Amino acid sequence: MISLQNVSKYYPAGFGKTYVLRNITLDINEGEFVSIMGPSGSGKSTLLHILGMLEEPSEGEYLFFDQPVQKLSEKRRTELHRNYIGFVFQAYHLIDELTVYENIETPLLYKGMSSSERKSRVAELLDRFNMVAKKDLFPSQLSGGQQQLVGIARAVASQPKVIFADEPTGNLHSDHAKEIMDLFKKLNKEDGVTIVQVTHSEVNAEYGNRILRLKDGWLESFQVPTLERE
Amino acid sequence: MFRNYVVIAFRNLWKHKLFSFINVIGLASGIMVCLLALIDIKGAFDYNNFHPNSNRTYRVLTDVTGNDNQKIAFASTPLPLADVLKREYGFVEKTARIIRDYTEFTVDQKKLGDYYCAVDPAFFTVLGYKLATGQPATAPNTAVVTPQTAEKFFGLANPIGKVIHTKEFGSITVTGVFQTLPIRSHLHFGLALSMPTLSTANRKQQQIDWKQYTIGYTYVLLKEGASVDQFEKILPTIAARATKAIRFRSEKGYTFRAQSMTTLSPSREELQMGTWEPSWGKLATEMSVGLVTLLLAVFNYVNLTLARSLSRAREVGIRKVSGAVRWQLMGQFMAESVVLSVFALGVAYVFLMLIEPMPFVQQWLIGGVQLDTTLWAVFVGFSIVTGLLAGFVPARVLSGFRPAQVLRSQTGLKVFKGITLRKSLIVAQFAIALIAMIALLSMARQQNYMATADYGFRSDRILNIPLNNVPYQRLANELNRIPGVEHVSATSELFGSHGGAYQNVRRQKSGGDSTAVFITAIDQNFIANMDLRLLAGQNLPEMVADTTGEGSPGRFVLINEEAVKAFRMGNPREVVGQSLWLNDTTEVQIAGIVKDFRFTTFNWTIKPLILNYQPKRFRFVNVRIAERTTETTLVGIQRVWKSLNPREPFAGEWYSDFLYKRHSHEDDVNFMGLLTALAFSIACLGLLGMVTYTTETRIKEVGIRKVMGAEVRQIIWLLSWDFVKLLLIAGAIALPLGYLAGMAFLINFAYHVSIGFETLGGCIGLLLGLGGLTIGFRTYRAALSNPADSLRSE
Structure with a gap:
């Protein structure tokens, strides 16, 4: 479903350019759970942003469901965000002025869903994530782990085909982190959602079935799909 | 969503x-x-609403073409027009003429001035001024009064059937009372007289004179379904017919056009002889x-x-x-x-x-x-x-x-x-507020100056009493007997206002240049009483008034220095004894020269002035009161007034109070002050917000600097300087512009205050003071903050 061909990203710096990503060629199939690893500044987040169509590559070609992303109009790209892509962030990035319920509802609003549809969808998610009791609380009243749960619920609300997660457990204790990773695993397994995560932690990376290692903008190696599937 | x-x-x-x-x-x-x-x-739109058929009611305007080909529009029309319209054109249902004027009415020996309209009978049906009681005034010498005028004239008594007197028209009987007139009305008046009341020869001549187009107004009600185009088309035809026989002197001619009642207010153009509709x-x-x-x-x-x-x-x-x-x-x-x-x-x-x-x-x-x-x-x-x-x-x-x-x-x-945008907006806000403040302060200072300045005549401890038909000589005699009264004099005009009557005066009986001169009537005590100085010659000779207080006008006059200059008479000493012609038959002799003083408002420079003895024109007595005895003397004066004129309340007023009220328009200044204060507080609030957010984002920097040994003073300066700079820029922009704005107002006055250091310095001082407080309030708090709090890692 995702295919990068010789994708590079650079920024102008002085008279030359600073490369963040170099010649990335990569395919991700539907249903995969991919972990991107690498030291700070290796271009992990930039790669994720390109995959999530938040940034555009400087060179190369990106096909999303066989459509060339570079040629899509702004409107079409927004359509993809609404219906195919979900995001989870390290800093949760919930809207402080909205309750848990309203935060989860936000992507559905932009999707143009009817009020009753939205209600049942959000109720279902709250139920599934065990957050019914907290639906009227504001983000500042929740713990980090709970906030990230809301973040994930928001990401899956519009039933995306793929979720991009940027260090989803970076700000969490290991107990909470495990909870969140299990949840991703479950989403991948049971709902068939493709997941691409950026992580620092080998442990968390192991949840995926493939690990991509980045160093100085180069894609180092492929981790052969492991056999430790349960 | x-x-x-x-x-x-x-x-x-x-x-x-x-x-x-x-x-x-x-x-x-x-x-x-x-x-x-x-x-x-x-x-402004309410002005047209209360008239019954405003969609088919029109006022006829006169477009006058001057000799210089300038077109000037008048709201008024020649009076015979109405008759022609009604008689010759079938689509005209009614016409109503209105003549507006002001006159003095005598009611029970009280003289009360009021505005009146002389109106045709159709006035009461075409326009929407409804009667509360009684009948419309149609017969000669009848009138309908407004409730306010009724109360002013007759108190609480029923006005219908009451008689009022005027010099020009004789006795007039009240036949009805209007409902309270709408405030939002393009005509303001106290009485509506029937048109036939205006029966003097002069007035009758006006009613058939096509040459005079400034006397009255013509309103036309068209028949239902009548074509407006047709009406508009015939108006120039009538004008052409009427002007054919007329030889104009200062204009080439005129034409007519219709103005619908629905578009009368707000007025789109400046009309001469305009009515009260706002523009x-x-x-x-x-x-x-x-x-x-x-x-x-x-x-x-x-x-x-x-x-x-x-x-x-x-x-x-x-x-x-x-x-x-x-x-x-x-x-x-x-x-x-x-x-x-x-x-x-x-x-x-x-x-x-x-x-x-x-x-x-x-x-x-x-x-x-x-x-x-x-x-x-x-x-x-x-x-x-x-x-x-x-x-x-x-x-x-x-x-x-x-x-x-x-x-x-x-x-x-x-x-x-948008940092540049934000900075420019702050500068613009303070500059606008400052310009308004400088202009307003100049205005207020000028008004205060006019209210309290030295006019060159005495204004303190002088009590002006309007005569209101009390014989001057009797009042003066009585007043002189009261202990504490030092001088009593009489005048036709209060100085320091619009200057009163003026006319053209010549040095020769006929021929030669004439000069416009203000003429004020005084008695011989006036000069001494008002501390005026004679430069040459003598005061007016003492005149023996007869018992009615109405002596004949004196042959001698005083003139001021400016008049000497205007008549090009040369040395003041040679002027005394020369003669002037007030008109073809009245020759007067110059008795003395008065040192120039400011007898009009400060709008004008000192103009030529003649002071003469004309008891008939006396309207005020000026009573000079000794320093200590004011209270008891005042009581005495009021008692004298009551004995001579029991009907009217005592209306004496200190001269200095009169000048103050005449020139300090406190209401206007208060309102404009309110606007300026609003502008200023909006700007300060905005600044407060900006400083707050900016210091909040820099709180960590403050912490680091404090840890490295910065003093509170240095931190306040660091945080404030950016904003103080903006205030200074605003000041630099606003000072010259404010100066110009203030001068644009002051230029109307011949004698005016200057916009100097005190105005500009005071305004910019206030700006920096208030702005500085606003900034300092926030930055001081930020500078005092404990670095341990702001540097604690997240």
């Missing part, structure tokens, strides 16, 4: 209370001034003052919203990755500004109620206007549009954030957008 916008808007406003407070107060002030203007505009120009000025005030508040909104953009940037990023497109985000931000603005409308209405009793507001702006649903709809619509406009710029900027930039996990993200 919409509900969601509004909910978020409310939560945001609630969360940032300082921000909301500043914006609501600012916008409310601006909206309030706009409401005043909107109400006045609505009122578009006045309304536009009011509205632009309102819009400028509102603009200042909108600047605050733009400024503060952009300053907070950092906290909103993340939200924009999240919403965008959730699938929001730009217009949806703009919609959300603009919904916020609209909610704020509608809320401000509510507060503005409260403000409006607070300033409603101000005399300026009643008299010039909103007096007599009903707030109906249409007006409220306009108010709400206006505030929504304001909100949309105020929200537009911030919404564009905020919705333009790119999610990849604002959602990166790294801290230390700096999103400062």
Whole structure:
């Protein structure tokens, strides 16, 4: 479903350019759970942003469901965000002025869903994530782990085909982190959602079935799909 | 979606209370001034509403072409026009002529001046001035009075059947009373006399004279279904026919055109002999003052919203990755500004109620206007549009954030957008406030100067008493007997006002140049009483008045230095004894020269003046009272007044009080002061908000600097300098402009205050003082903060 061909990203710096990503060629199939690893500044987040169509590559070609992303109009790209892509962030990035319920509802609003549809969808998610009791609380009243749960619920609300997660457990204790990773695993397994995560932690990376290692903008190696599937 | 916008808007406003407070107060002030203007505009349309058939009622205007080919429009018409229209044109149902004038009416020996309209019978049906009781005035020497005039003339007694007297028309019987006239009416009058009452030869001549087009007004009611085009077409024809036989002197001719009652107010053009309808120009000025005030508040909104953009940037990023497109985000931000603005409308209405009793507001702006649903709809619509406009710029900027930039996990993200814009807006706000302040202060100082300056004649301890038909000599004799009264004199005019009567005076009986000269009647005590100085010659000789107090005018006159110059008479000593001709038959001899003093307002330089003895023209006595005995003397004077004229209340007034009231227009200054204060507080609130947000974002820097040994003083300076710089720039822009604005007002006065260091320095001092306090208040608190708190890692 995702295919990068010789994708590079650079920024102008002085008279030359600073490369963040170099010649990335990569395919991700539907249903995969991919972990991107690498030291700070290796271009992990930039790669994720390109995959999530938040940034555009400087060179190369990106096909999303066989459509060339570079040629899509702004409107079409927004359509993809609404219906195919979900995001989870390290800093949760919930809207402080909205309750848990309203935060989860936000992507559905932009999707143009009817009020009753939205209600049942959000109720279902709250139920599934065990957050019914907290639906009227504001983000500042929740713990980090709970906030990230809301973040994930928001990401899956519009039933995306793929979720991009940027260090989803970076700000969490290991107990909470495990909870969140299990949840991703479950989403991948049971709902068939493709997941691409950026992580620092080998442990968390192991949840995926493939690990991509980045160093100085180069894609180092492929981790052969492991056999430790349960 | 919409509900969601509004909910978020409310939560945001609630969360940032300082921000909301500043914006609501600012916008409310601006909206309030706009409401005043909107109400006045609505009122301007009320002028046409109460007339019964205003859609087929027209006033005929006269377009006069002068010898220089300049066209001048008059609201008035020659009087015979009405008759021609009614007699010769079938589609004219009724015509009504109106002649406006002012005269003195005598009621029970009281003399009361009032405005009257002489009207045709159709006046009572064509125009909407309804009668409360009685009959319309149609027979000769009848009148209908307004309730106010009825009360002024007859007290609480039933006015119908009562008789009033005038010099010109004799006795007039009251046949009816109007309902209280609408305040919003293009005609203001106390009485409507029947047209045949104007029966003197002169008045009768006017009624058939096609040459005079400034005497009266012609209103025409067309028959139902009559064609307006036809009416408009015949008017020039009539004018052409009428002017054929006339030889004009100072104009080439005139033509007529129709002005519909529905478009009479607000007036689109300047009409000579105009009536009381407001002009578009006045309304536009009011509205632009309102819009400028509102603009200042909108600047605050733009400024503060952009300053907070950092906290909103993340939200924009999240919403965008959730699938929001730009217009949806703009919609959300603009919904916020609209909610704020509608809320401000509510507060503005409260403000409006607070300033409603101000005399300026009643008299010039909103007096007599009903707030109906249409007006409220306009108010709400206006505030929504304001909100949309105020929200537009911030919404564009905020919705333009790119999610990849604002959602990166790294801290230390700096999103400062539109810094130049924000700085310019602050400078503009303070510059506008400062210009207004300088102009207003110049105006107030000039008025105070005129109210208290030395006019060259004595004004303290002089009590002016209007004579009101009390024989002057008797009153003077009685007053002189009261202990504490030092001098008593008489005059026809109070100096320091418009200067009174003037006429052309010649040095030779016929031929030679004539010079316009003010002529004031005084008695021989006046010079000494008012501390005027004679430069040459003598005072007026003592005249023996007869018992009625009406002696014959004296042969001798005094003139001022300016008159000597105007008549080119040379050395003052040689002037004494020369003669002047007041008209073809009256020759007077110059007895003495008076040192120049300012006898008019300061609008004019000193003009030529003749003082002569004309007891018939005396209207005031000037009583000079000894320093110590004021209280008891006043009681004595009032007793004398009561014994001579028991009907009228004592109306004496200190000369200095008269000058003060005449020249210090406190109501106007108060209202304009209010506007300036609003502008200034909006600017200061905006500055407060900006300083607050800026220091908040720099609190960590403050912590680091303190740890490294910076003193509180240095930190305050560090945080304040950027803003002080803005104030200084605003001052540099506003001082010259304010100076020009003030001079534009002062140039109207021959004698005026100068805009010097005290005005400019005072204004900029106030600006820096208030601005500095605003800045210092926040930066001082920031500088005192404990670095341990701000540097604690997240």
